[in-house]
Amino acid sequence: MSNPRPRPSAARARAAAPPASGRGGRVTMSDVAALARVDKAVVSRVVNDDKVLSIRPETRERVHAAIRQLGYRRNMAARSLRTARTGTLGLFIPDFANPVYAEIITGAEAEALARGCVLMVGTSTAGGRAAKDYLEVLGEGRVDGLLLAGGPITWAEQETLSSLGIPWLLVNRRGRTTARHVILDDTRAALIAVEHLLELGHERIAHVGGPAGADTARRRRAGYRKALRQHELIPDPDLDVVADYTPDGGARATTELLAGGARPTAIFVANVASAIGVLTALRTAGLSVPEDVSVIAVHDLPLADHLVPALTTVRMPLRRLGARAAELLLTTQPGDLISEVVREPIELIVRQSTGPPS
Amino acid sequence: MSNPRPRPSAARARAAAPPASGRGGRVTMSDVAALARVDKAVVSRVVNDDKVLSIRPETRERVHAAIRQLGYRRNMAARSLRTARTGTLGLFIPDFANPVYAEIITGAEAEALARGCVLMVGTSTAGGRAAKDYLEVLGEGRVDGLLLAGGPITWAEQETLSSLGIPWLLVNRRGRTTARHVILDDTRAALIAVEHLLELGHERIAHVGGPAGADTARRRRAGYRKALRQHELIPDPDLDVVADYTPDGGARATTELLAGGARPTAIFVANVASAIGVLTALRTAGLSVPEDVSVIAVHDLPLADHLVPALTTVRMPLRRLGARAAELLLTTQPGDLISEVVREPIELIVRQSTGPPS
DNA sequence: CTGAAAGCGCTTACAG
């Protein structure tokens, strides 16, 4: 641990010194006040743009000049201690490598910044330690609120979370107990995808779904079934398999699907990352896409254009989801029930991986 | 702005109250001290595991019991104000969507956490605002130090950065002026890649390099040239093109390369994201990989296995780079000159995209 | 309209 600066009380002396060039002596409001010949309360009001403050333009300018001259920057720790707000939002994700979360982060970060906050992103499994411990660290007054995107939440984490006494919000998943979440219309995304296949004339449509516990997986499966039923088709359990949201998972599930003997003419994949593996597995099995099997997936990525064949996808407003999550966290009361679906347009992006059955 | 809690001085009253269940009355050290019948200084020493403190085990247990009973959590703002340390590290990256940074973040986060700090990751272009403004926000005493990974840094940012008076370190790039950086051995990675092609018998080896300003691009190009020269081959400027580190950039550069009429038998791509586009462009041009053209790229990703054909790559210790960066920032003095190359093994991962020239 | 004062919750030299 580094010692706190010694500095007995040389504030006055430093006031006239040249701008604090990085090193050493921290410049405080008192220094600015002394140089501008006003009280530090006035400096505070000027810095925070207090509407109530009436001050001669000339005095205000003197304060600004002093701030510039000394290179003053306000101290967040002192501010936080006084106001009991940190201006920081936390966001928990399962994994930085998942491009879906990259979109959510980007949206949340932009919104937070626009509202004068910064965003602190952490992974639940960081450094092999339990998410619970990470939550404890954030809970020491480091954040004003917590966004929890995707991934499962254990009971211990849930417990810790509520003991923190800060507002939180689930993103892209619903909770078991309290209603505090923002999600997308995953059911509709699945509907759009499967409708596209149905319109092309497919009837034997398989589903490579998400992991058992995932709330998004549940809703996408519901959409898949609903679309089939609307066309008087009965969902065939042999055509419905489970994969985690990774390329390898998608490949394994597809191999399993084909081994079952059931030959679909089209596959609806619940997640674009899995779909990458689905394409690999189909190729390995000697099947052509889309001639033998059509493939469509939820979530669009720049990468989709470069897959072989280029992947048809359903684009979801992930960035908007992140932004809205940050907004809700910042504008609602901790006790409020929040159960919102972001209704931004969901788009079908037709590329090369879907076509009529042969 | 929310008002600070009113709370005249009911500390004593709350001390005996049930655990602060989230809402309202914040529990402080004084509360714990009162309940445990010791001075709050003692609580502080117990909480911080002060080695110098000698205390009866019984008393220590009383303090711990009080902490548990009240659900006490120390307040970071007060701590920071007192100690002039935040326990937070900042990391600036150009873009969350780039999987290369995901690896760096993961390494840095784990290391920071292991050292009792949290990591705050931000993007330079967040919400369309200049990196400079973001730096200003972080500069208000929010972080103890700043890691700057990749991406260009403007003069204004450089200026702001040094005016902040906090230690910083460039990651995966060198600076123009002061030596404060950790990098990988990019020259050697390029050497390994090109050597692989040379060993297969290739002589007309093209280079799809990184963007003009990028320091990694410079060093990978140097490695490419060095490998050729070591085999008495003269680098051909017509075989050396520039792309940004994206699939689309790689595709454009390859199209340009082929349009020039020069037909390489192999391509060394400076970055795996570009390589995705290189494969697409070759396919579009009707060329087979590796029969007509071999392709190898720097950086390995899970995705490489699923490209068509599976991409041969050179794996770099990106996670270690992130971890080492965090470690250096936390263990060196702000004035120290740091110019380190992380020497973890660089591995050649041979897949399907390279073979002998036909 | 401006200034003086209190106090946010902690840590740590210092005195007893």
Next chain:
DNA sequence: CTGAAAGCGCTTACAG
């Protein structure tokens, strides 16, 4: 070996 006190840098009701 433990406790009382000072003070980190701010903000904001309140008094003048």
